[in-house]
Amino acid sequence: MCPAGFYCQTTQLGGSVVPKLCPAGHFCPPGSKNGSKQRCRRGTYSPDQQLASQEECRPCPAGFYCAVEGLTEPSGRCLPGYWCIWGAQVSNPTDGVTGAVCPAGRFCEDGDVSGDCRAGYFCDVRSFRHDQAICPPGFYCPEGTPSPVPCDSGTYAPLSGNVSPEDCRPCLSGHFCNGTGQEVWQGLCSTGFYCPPGQISPRPSAHRCPSGFFCPAGSPAPVPCESGTYQALEGRERCNTCPTGFYCDPDPDSSGVSMPALCPAGHYCPSSTSFISVLPCPAGTYGPKTGASSKSDCEACPAGMYCSSEGLHKPTGYCYAGYYCSQGAVTPMPITPRVPFDVQFPQNDICPAGHFCPNGTRSPVPCPPGSYSMAAGLSAQEECQPCPPGHYCAQPGLSDPSQALPCSAGYVCKEGSSVSCPSDDVHGYRCPAGFYCPSGTSIKIPCDPGTYSPMPGASICLPCPAGSSCLHVSTVEPLSCPRGSYCPAMTAAPIPCPAGTFNPLEGALTSASCKRCPAGRYCHGEANWEPDGLCSAGYYCEGEAADAIPQKTSLFPLNGPCPAGHYCPEGTRNPKPCPVGTLKNTTGSLLHCWVAPPHPLPHWAVPAKHWL
Numbered sequence: 013m014c015p016a017g018f019y020c021q022t023t024q025l026g027g028s029v030v031p032k033l034c035p036a037g038h039f040c041p042p043g044s045k046n047g048s049k050q051r052c053r054r055g056t057y058s059p060d061q062q063l064a065s066q067e068e069c070r071p072c073p074a075g076f077y078c079a080v081e082g083l084t085e086p087s088g089r090c091l092p093g094y095w096c097i098w099g100a101q102v103s104n105p106t107d108g109v110t111g112a113v114c115p116a117g118r119f120c121e122d123g124d125v126s127g128d129c130r131a132g133y134f135c136d137v138r139s140f141r142h143d144q145a146i147c148p149p150g151f152y153c154p155e156g157t158p159s160p161v162p163c164d165s166g167t168y169a170p171l172s173g174n175v176s177p178e179d180c181r182p183c184l185s186g187h188f189c190n191g192t193g194q195e196v197w198q199g200l201c202s203t204g205f206y207c208p209p210g211q212i213s214p215r216p217s218a219h220r221c222p223s224g225f226f227c228p229a230g231s232p233a234p235v236p237c238e239s240g241t242y243q244a245l246e247g248r249e250r251c252n253t254c255p256t257g258f259y260c261d262p263d264p265d266s267s268g269v270s271m272p273a274l275c276p277a278g279h280y281c282p283s284s285t286s287f288i289s290v291l292p293c294p295a296g297t298y299g300p301k302t303g304a305s306s307k308s309d310c311e312a313c314p315a316g317m318y319c320s321s322e323g324l325h326k327p328t329g330y331c332y333a334g335y336y337c338s339q340g341a342v343t344p345m346p347i348t349p350r351v352p353f354d355v356q357f358p359q360n361d362i363c364p365a366g367h368f369c370p371n372g373t374r375s376p377v378p379c380p381p382g383s384y385s386m387a388a389g390l391s392a393q394e395e396c397q398p399c400p401p402g403h404y405c406a407q408p409g410l411s412d413p414s415q416a417l418p419c420s421a422g423y424v425c426k427e428g429s430s431v432s433c434p435s436d437d438v439h440g441y442r443c444p445a446g447f448y449c450p451s452g453t454s455i456k457i458p459c460d461p462g463t464y465s466p467m468p469g470a471s472i473c474l475p476c477p478a479g480s481s482c483l484h485v486s487t488v489e490p491l492s493c494p495r496g497s498y499c500p501a502m503t504a505a506p507i508p509c510p511a512g513t514f515n516p517l518e519g520a521l522t523s524a525s526c527k528r529c530p531a532g533r534y535c536h537g538e539a540n541w542e543p544d545g546l547c548s549a550g551y552y553c554e555g556e557a558a559d560a561i562p563q564k565t566s567l568f569p570l571n572g573p574c575p576a577g578h579y580c581p582e583g584t585r586n587p588k589p590c591p592v593g594t595l596k597n598t599t600g601s602l603l604h605c606w607v608a609p610p611h612p613l614p615h616w617a618v619p620a621k622h623w624l
Contacts, residue, residue, distance in 0.1 A: 013043045016064035021046035037082040039063035051082030055099040055110060059084050071099035075124035077111075079103070090123025092140030113137045116158030119144060128156035131175040146172050149195035152179050162193030166212040170195055182210035185232030200230035204247035207232060224268025226251045236262055237269040239286030244271055253284050256305035261287040280304035320344070330372035333391030334363050338374065362389050366411035368396060378409030382430030382439060386412055398428035401454030404440075405430055418452030421471035425454060446486035448473045458486040461504035475502045479519040492518045495541030498525045508539035511558035512565075516541050528556040532585040536560075546583025550574050579605055 014020035018031040019040045034040035036059055040049045052058050052069035057078050063069065072078035076086035077100040090096035091103045096111040103123075105111025114120035117129055119139040129135035130142040134157040139145075147153035151160030152174035163169050163180035168189045174180065183189035187197035188211045201207035202214040206227045211219070221227035224242070225234035228249050237243050241251035242260040251269070254260035258272030259281045275281035278299045279290045293299045293310035300311060320328040320343065331337040332344040337360045346360035363369035367376035368390035379385050379396035382405050390396065399405035403416035404425050410416065419425035420432040425440040434440025443449035447456040448470045459465050463473035464487035476482035478501040480490030493499035497506035498520035509515045509526035514535045517525070529535035533543035534557035547553035548560040554570040562571035574580030576597055578587035590596050590605030597606075 014040075014045065016040065016042045016044075017062035019044040019046050019049045033061045034063055036061050036084040039065050039068055041065060054078060054081055055101040057083035057085055072096070072101070072110075074098055075122055077101060077103045077105070077123070090120075092122070093120055093138035094123060095120045095125055096123045114139050117156040129153070129158075131155040131157075132173040134158065134160050147174050148172055149174075150193040152176055160193075165190060165192055165194075166210040168194040168197055183207070183212070185209045186230040188212060188214045188216075201227075201232075203227065203229045203249035205231070206234050220247050221249075222246055222266075222268070224263060224266055224270035234268070236267045239269070239288065240284040242269040242272050254281075254286070256283045257281055257303040259285040259287050259290050274302045275304055277302050280306055280309050282306065331360075331369075333371045333373075334369055334389040336361065336363055336369045336373040336376050363391070364388055364411070366409040368393055380408055380430070381406055382428045384410035384413055384416065399425075399430070401425060401427045402452045403429070404432050404434070406432070419449075419454075421451040422449055422469035424449050424456050425452075442468045443470055444468055445470075446488040461485060461487070462502040464488060464490050476504070477501060478503075478521040481506045493520050494518060494539075496539035498523055511535065511537055511540075512556035514540035514542055529553070529558075530585075531555050532583040534558060534560050534562060549582040550580055552580050552584060552587050577605075 014029070014031055017034050017040055019034055020029045020031050034044070034049055037052055037057065038049045039052065039058070041064060050066070053066060055072050055078050056066070056069035057072060058069045072086050075090060075096050076088065077090050077096055079087040079101060088103065090100060090105070090111065093114050094104045094111060095114050096105055098110060100110040106113060114125065114137060116136050116139075118125050118127065119129055119135050119142050120126060121140055127142060129139065129144065131154055132147050133143045133145060134147055134153045135142075135144040136158060147157070147160050149172050150169050151162050152169065153160050154176060164177070166183050166189055167180035168183060169180045184197050186201050186207055188199060188201060188207055189197050190212050199214055201211065204221050204227055205215050206219050206221055207214070207216060208219065221231070221234050223244055223246050225236050226243055226248055227234055237251035237260070239261050240254050242254055243251045254272050257275050259275055260269045260272050262269050275285070275290065279292050280299060281290055282305060285291075291307070294307065297310035299309060301309070304310065329344065331341060331346070335345050337346060341360040345362075347362055363373070363376050365388050366385050367378050368385070369376050370391060377393075380393065382399050383396035384399060384405055385396045399416050400413050402419055402425055403413070404419055405416045417432065419429065419434075419440065422443050423433045423440055424443060425434055426438070429439040433442070435442055443456055445468050446465050447458050448465055449456055450471055459473035459482070461484060462476050462482050464476055464482045465473050466488060476487070476490050476499075479493050479499055481493055481499045481503045482490050483505055493503070493506050495518055496515050497508050498515065499506050500522060507523070509523075512529050512535050513526040514529060515526050520526070529543050532547055532553055534545065534547055534553055536544045536559055545560065547557060547562060550573065551561055552570055552572065552574050553562045554568040556565065556568055557571055564571040574587050577595070578589055579596060580587050594605035594607055
């Protein structure tokens, strides 16, 4: 019997048998003859000789196929897009045992799985390239993606070739992106709502426009109502005009205007008024009530109302005081070349004028209100200069005293004031009664005699009213003009009524209030409020007598001795004529008349006198 691995055939000479090696691609069981050697089956091959059984034929290797029987080597590479596992009989096997279509997410370039699909691309079944199909907009494709992964709702991806969820952009502010796999945003945010990035609805319930703000279509954030407008309700697309009698200013806590504020006393507010445009009542008027809407609502009133080497493993230290370091500083004392000053301080530099920079400052700190600094490089707030007296520095970061404004009339500003109307007694105070304080004053100024100031906060002194006197400086309340005097307007010291006159009443306005001393009485000296007494006997006081023994004047020529033919008792209002039968031929102090003699006699013969 022919041995295994050989086949035997009879020769032509004498019929002898000669065993021969079984050829490659075949196998020869024991007893094989020339015509009975067997081919290796499809899906196998053998490059070797002397095989005794099919089991010794080699299975077609991965990536190759063996299409016919008796192969000494594989027929060739399997087709791109197919995976020949082992023993493939065709170039595109799909039985799942000898081979299959290339699995999704991978690519099969030469009949075998070559690797995962490249990030930014996707590979469905039968893919034969690592970049088989580019990932479309609205999707992302990590490495080994079998099919594109849609971007989440609220995001979008306008470009192709995205590789991760991070390539999906949040929906643009002011817009919404509803649904997955969006290439672009779908529309604008609805009126009355606002849409931060990443919204999936045009009317997000969590982002309803709050009161004090308005939200037109496409709003990325609520827009605060401007000064002079307000909005009391939520979900509105516009603000309302501030009504008359109110002013509308942003709330310091929210920056919006949700409710109008009542116009303050002393002012009036037309429609659309903001606090800065609140109109004061004109000089000489005041507004005792809140809510005034026009100038006609004002009533007469007094004046006055108002911030080192390479190879370091940590920072060297803090920037020095007097400097600031925004980013990228290489020295603790940076100096940037002089460029136009930017309020955002994007550079590293010496601390600018109007600011101070403590140790480790990231951004200059402005000198607080009430101070300024002309110098650069300040390191502490205490180095800021106080606002000059008579002025106030309301804004932080002032770099020159010329930027300070004069203090309001009716107030005194000491140095360091930050408001126009200080009242803390440290930086200033309201002008006290009896003084006046014009705009920009650093000291209170006393009212001169003849003027007064009855209330605090005066910018001028008032003239002393007629009928009153303001004798001293700093008069707060005028005194009523005393009896015996008169006081025109702006009187400092009362003017005494002259001798011969008197004034019995207080509050006299003019000299006409000084009455002439009546007949029979005299008014001695000045400032009489009543006559001093009766004129002396033997004298006649016709009027305006300044003494008990009067002197005649141009107005009262009869003032003086009692005239001849008359006698004048004490305080007589009129000289009395001598009775019939008597006479008085002299003037002067004689109190009585003579009895006339029966016949004329020489003077030396006149008998003794008889007085009546």
